[in-house]
Amino acid sequence: MSMPGCSRCRTGCRVARATRLLDRLGLFAVIFLFWTAFVSFADGFLSGVTIFGLSRGIAITVVIGLAQMIVLSIGQMNLAIGAIGGMVGVATGWLMQVVGLPVWLAVGVGLAIGAVTGWLNGWLVTRTGINSFVVTLGMGSVVTGLVFILTRAEAFRDLPRAYTQFGKVRLVEIGWFEISPLFVVALAVTGAVALLYRGTVLGRRLLATGANERAARLSGVPVDQVVRTAHALSGLLAGLAGIMLVSRLGSALPSVGEDWLLPSFAAPIVGGTLLSGGAVAVVGTLLGAVLIDSVSVGLTLLNVPSFWIQLFVGLVLLLAVLLDRARTVAIAHGRAGAAGAMGPAAATGSAEAATPGAAR
Amino acid sequence: MRAATTVNRPRGRGFGPEWSWLAGIVVLECAVLALLEPSFLTQFNLYVVLRGVAVTLLVAFAQLVVLAIGQLNLSVGAIGGLVAVCTGGLMEVWGMPTLPAVVLGLLLGTAAGFINGALTARTGINGFVITLATASAFTGITIGLNNAEPFYDLPARYVAFGQAQLGPIPAIGFVTLLVVLGLAFFFGRVVMGRQILAVGGNARAAALSGIPVDRVVIAAHALSGFLAAVAAILLMARLGSAQPSIGSDWLLPSFAIPIVGGVALAGGGAPVLTTVLAAFLIALIDNGLVLTKADPYWIQFLLGAIILGAVGLNRLRTVAESRDARRLGVAG
Numbered sequence: 017m018s019m020p021g022c023s024r025c026r027t028g029c030r031v032a033r034a035t036r037l038l039d040r041l042g043l044f045a046v047i048f049l050f051w052t053a054f055v056s057f058a059d060g061f062l063s064g065v066t067i068f069g070l071s072r073g074i075a076i077t078v079v080i081g082l083a084q085m086i087v088l089s090i091g092q093m094n095l096a097i098g099a100i101g102g103m104v105g106v107a108t109g110w111l112m113q114v115v116g117l118p119v120w121l122a123v124g125v126g127l128a129i130g131a132v133t134g135w136l137n138g139w140l141v142t143r144t145g146i147n148s149f150v151v152t153l154g155m156g157s158v159v160t161g162l163v164f165i166l167t168r169a170e171a172f173r174d175l176p177r178a179y180t181q182f183g184k185v186r187l188v189e190i191g192w193f194e195i196s197p198l199f200v201v202a203l204a205v206t207g208a209v210a211l212l213y214r215g216t217v218l219g220r221r222l223l224a225t226g227a228n229e230r231a232a233r234l235s236g237v238p239v240d241q242v243v244r245t246a247h248a249l250s251g252l253l254a255g256l257a258g259i260m261l262v263s264r265l266g267s268a269l270p271s272v273g274e275d276w277l278l279p280s281f282a283a284p285i286v287g288g289t290l291l292s293g294g295a296v297a298v299v300g301t302l303l304g305a306v307l308i309d310s311v312s313v314g315l316t317l318l319n320v321p322s323f324w325i326q327l328f329v330g331l332v333l334l335l336a337v338l339l340d341r342a343r344t345v346a347i348a349h350g351r352a353g354a355a356g357a358m359g360p361a362a363a364t365g366s367a368e369a370a371t372p373g374a375a376r
Numbered sequence: 377m378r379a380a381t382t383v384n385r386p387r388g389r390g391f392g393p394e395w396s397w398l399a400g401i402v403v404l405e406c407a408v409l410a411l412l413e414p415s416f417l418t419q420f421n422l423y424v425v426l427r428g429v430a431v432t433l434l435v436a437f438a439q440l441v442v443l444a445i446g447q448l449n450l451s452v453g454a455i456g457g458l459v460a461v462c463t464g465g466l467m468e469v470w471g472m473p474t475l476p477a478v479v480l481g482l483l484l485g486t487a488a489g490f491i492n493g494a495l496t497a498r499t500g501i502n503g504f505v506i507t508l509a510t511a512s513a514f515t516g517i518t519i520g521l522n523n524a525e526p527f528y529d530l531p532a533r534y535v536a537f538g539q540a541q542l543g544p545i546p547a548i549g550f551v552t553l554l555v556v557l558g559l560a561f562f563f564g565r566v567v568m569g570r571q572i573l574a575v576g577g578n579a580r581a582a583a584l585s586g587i588p589v590d591r592v593v594i595a596a597h598a599l600s601g602f603l604a605a606v607a608a609i610l611l612m613a614r615l616g617s618a619q620p621s622i623g624s625d626w627l628l629p630s631f632a633i634p635i636v637g638g639v640a641l642a643g644g645g646a647p648v649l650t651t652v653l654a655a656f657l658i659a660l661i662d663n664g665l666v667l668t669k670a671d672p673y674w675i676q677f678l679l680g681a682i683i684l685g686a687v688g689l690n691r692l693r694t695v696a697e698s699r700d701a702r703r704l705g706v707a708g
Contacts, residue, residue, distance in 0.1 A: 093504070146687045147641050149448065149504070150631070154683035157628055161677025169673070278512050281505065291502055323520030330512030334495070337505045 043287065043303045047310065054314035061317055068186060068194040070313050075202035076261050077305035080276050081283025082209050083253035085301050088284055089213075090226040090246045091293025092148035096137060096156035097280045098273030100251050101258030103163050104130040108259050109172035109268025112179065119179045127255050133159065134251015138244035148247075163270050173267040183263035198260050202302075205253065210298040222246055226293025282308055282329060286336040308332070394638045398653035405660040413667040422544035425663050427614060430552040433655040434607035435626045436633035437559060438600045440651055443634055444563075445576040445596045446643025447503035451492060451511035452630050455601050456608035456623030457518040459485045463609060464527030464618020467534070474534040482605045488514060489601020493594035503597075518620050527618040538613025548610040555606060560648045569646075572596050576643025632679050633658060636686045658682070 054061040080097060087094040108126035111117045117125070133155070140151045188195040213219040221242045224232040233239045257276075262268045285291065286307060287300025308329060315325050409416040435452060442449040463481035466472040472480075492510055496503045540547035562569040574582040575592045583589045604623070612618050635641070636658065637651035661682075662675050 140684070144688055144691045146691055150635065150641060150683060150687050153628070153631060154680045154687070157676050157680025157683065159680075161673050161675075161680060164673035165671050165677060168671075278508065281508055285505065291505060321520060321523070323516045323518075323524075325516075326519065327513050327516030330509045330514075330516060333512065334506070334509040337501050337509065338499060341499050341501050 043300065043307065047303060047307050050307070050310055050314060054310070054317065058314050058317035061314060062192050064186075064189070064192050064194040066313060066317065067192055068196060070309055071194070071199040072183065072196045072264050073309045073313065074305050075196065075198040076257050076264070077279050077283055077309050078202040078302050079205055079253050079257040079260065080280045081287070081301040081305050082205060082298070083250045083257065084280040085284035085287075085289050085296055085298070086209070086222070086246050086253070087148070087250045088226075088289050088291060089222050089293060089296045090243055091229070092141065092243070092246070093152065094134075094137065094247065094250050094254075094280075095149060095152040095277065096133070096159060097250065097254040097257075098276035099156035099159040099163075100130050100133050100254040100273070101261070101276060102270060102273035103133070103159050103258070104255035105258035105262040105272040106163050106167055106172065106268045106270050109175055109262055110167075112176055113172045113174045113268075119176050123259055126259055127252055130255020130258070131248045131252040134254065135244055135248035137251065138247030141247065142240040142243050167270050169270055171267045171269045175262075175267065179263055180266040183260070183266065196264075198264065201256075201260065205256065206298060206302050213296055213298060218242070218245065223294055223296070226290075226295075228294070278329060278333070279305075279308060282333045282336070286332060291337070304336075394647075394650055395653070398637070398650055398657060402653055402656045402660065405657065405664070409660065409664050409667065413664075416663070416667060419544045421663070421667070423541055423546060425659050426544060426549050427546040428662070429655050429659045430546055430549040431607050431611045431614070432629050432633065432659065433552055433652060434555060434603055434610065435630045436637075436651055436655055437555065437648075438603035438607065439630035440634045440637075440639060440646055440648075441559075441572065441596050441603065442503070442600045443576075443639050443641065444572050444643060444646040445593055446579070446641075447496065447593070447596075448507065449489075449492065449597065449600050449630075450504065450507040450627065451488070451514055452600065452604045453623030453626035454511035454514035454518070455485050455488045455604040456611070456626060457620055458488060458514045459605040459608040460612045460618045460622040461518050461521050461527070461620050464530060464612060465521060467531055468527040468529040468618075474531045478534075478609055481609055482602060485601040485603075485605020485608070486598050487601070489598040489604070490594060492601070493597025496597065497590040497593040522620065524620055526620065528616075530612070530616065530618065534613055535616045538610070538616065546614075548614060551606065551610060555603070556648060556652060559646075563646045563648060568592070568595055573644055573646060576645070578644070628676070628679050628683075629658065632683050632686075635683055635690075638686075638690060640690075641687075 051061075060066055080101070083097050084094060104126045107129050108122050111122035111125055112119060115122075137148070137152050137155050140146065140155070141148050144151075182197055185197065186194045187197040187200060211219075213223065221232070221237045222245075224235070224237050225239050225242045225246075229239055232242075254273075258272055261272050265272070283304040284297070284301045285304070287302070287304035288297035289295065289301065311328065311332070312325050315328065316322070406416075415421055435456070438452045438455075439449060459481045462484055463477050466477040466480060467474070488510070492503070492507050495501070495506045495510070499506075537547055563573060571582070571587050571592045572595070574585070574587055575589050575596075579589055582592075604626075607626075608622055611622055615622075633654045634647075634651050637647050637654035639645055639647060639651070658679070661678060664670075665672065665674050665678075
């Protein structure tokens with residue numbers, strides 16, 4: 017491997033450190049700025065109703081974003097997140113209303129359906145070696161088609177009170193600070209995913225596979241199994257998001273998940289997850305979701321027409337990928353610099369760290 | 377140019393059998409439909425099938441030219457919607473005659489594709505995310521321009537062209553036919569077309585052979601935007617109004633048709649003829665569902681299943697071909 021000139025690596029290191037710091041602080045600062053603006057200019061932004069609605073919206077966006085982030089971490093993508101979320105939401109509604117299962121059992125079965133569908137995505141990817149984009153595009157279409165054929169586009173509206181109340185009650189109510197229990201669920205999921213990547217073998221293997229699949233395979237990582245697990249986890253979280261949204265809506269609509277594609281990519285990428293795999297930002301995904309949802313709600317309160325909001329989310333995502341690119345380049349420089357300093361051992365042993373650009 | 381020809385040669389070998397397979401399935405579909413549903417062979421029904429193909433084929437081509445360089449374009453539908461609303465607006469609000477409005481619409485589509493290409497080529501970012509983001513931006517503009525309202529007041533002659541037919545053949549079909557011939561010529565004979573295939577086959581090798589890769593990537597995306605614009609303008613003429621919802625359901629067919637047509641997702645191929653057959657194959661399934669009054673949601677299920685089945689088959693064929701090649705190598 018050729019090393020760039022010494023002065024360049026030193027700059028690279030500094031840039032890498034700076035961008036990493038900027039990622040954390042920058043996102044906080046951007047959110048803070050938007051919140052300050054909305055609190056000052058948008059009437060009723062800091063009210064119980066708005067904050068409660070925001071906490072419910074963010075909760076669902078976070079889980080959708082994490083569902084995508086897990087697949088991004090192995091350098092693949094999942095276009096079926098919305099379809100799986102819709103299917104699980106409808107299936108859970110059917111299990112509760114028609115079959116009459118208790119809530120906990122219906123939710124458990126629903127999550128299992130999501131996980132199995134995701135696993136099937138992973139199985140197809142590993143068995144056929146086909147691009148995850150096409151597999152999940154096809155699978156998403158099959159799943160959505162099935163849901164609409166089986167339900168005839170009818171919703172299940174007669175759901176148990178205990179379940180629909182979960183999406184309606186306020187868990188915390190201190191002045192304007194009203195928080196939905198859904199938000200606590202999302203925080204718990206974020207914590208669990210953070211633990212997965214920080215403290216478990218599976219987490220390391222996910223990152224190793226995403227950083228450099230070949231290197232991971234040669235180092236004894238069971239790559240195929242890891243890919244299937246990643247897709248299954250993604251399906252599980254997509255299903256959870258579907259169940260949460262149905263609880264919030266109070267009815268199991270087959271249209272659940274239709275518009276999840278953009279937020280599923282926007283939240284993790286704005287948060288700093290690398291598209292090429294191998295590096296994740298779990299808390300960043302949470303912050304990304306907070307940013308996207310706050311901006312949509314704030315702009316709505318400012319009477320900005322909804323099309324501007326869609327345009328804005330698109331531009332934010334575009335800006336985020338441009339930053340992602342700068343970050344990738346910076347990390348590459350930084351790593352080249354570090355490898356130069358620590359000798360070749362560091363370079364070979366770092367398959368589990370971020371090696372960007374391998375699958376681009 | 378020798379490099380480009382070499383890159384493309386291996387795909388040429390599998391072209392014959394694939395072509396006959398797809399043609400066989402299409403003929404079979406026609407036979408089955410004609411036997412089961414007498415209304416299939418009526419002039420009106422054939423016209424309905426053909427006018428559907430005339431538009432979806434262009435949508436598929438818009439994706440095909442980007443797949444040829446090994447990238448994806450998620451904004452094909454968004455560009456279509458944007459072009460439809462802008463062209464409709466030029467005609468209704470500014471009272472612009474058909475020809476200049478259509479030309480401006482085509483330019484707009486090309487420019488939108490150019491933005492995609494420039495962003496992808498200049499930054500080196502995955503085209504998937506770039507086009508996901510620009511799709512959201514384009515759709516935002518489309519909805520905003522007329523508050524999600526369609527433009528209904530289009531020039532009478534333009535709408536008449538969209539409804540005109542010659543026997544069972546719709547007039548808009550001739551435009552599509554022209555595009556088919558143009559694309560076949562473009563990928564077979566034109567330097568830029570060959571360069572697109574070369575870049576898709578191996579971008580590094582293409583760059584080393586002196587091909588301006590960035591310019592080729594931008595050209596492919598711009599061509600994709602142009603084709604999406606042609607599709608939108610024809611669909612608008614057919615519908616008789618400029619709906620902002622035009623293009624919202626193009627994503628799935630835009631991938632399904634080229635994939636069934638046997639395009640290599642890794643890039644390097646642009647099978648125009650098999651893509652045409654694939655468009656017919658899918659349109660006939662759709663038509664069969666309509667004629668048998670089946671649940672319309674079946675088409676979404678089947679499209680997904682067809683995508684999965686087609687990539688699976690392609691994969692099997694590639695594996696078999698490489699095994700053949702290895703055996704030949706050992707024998708020789």
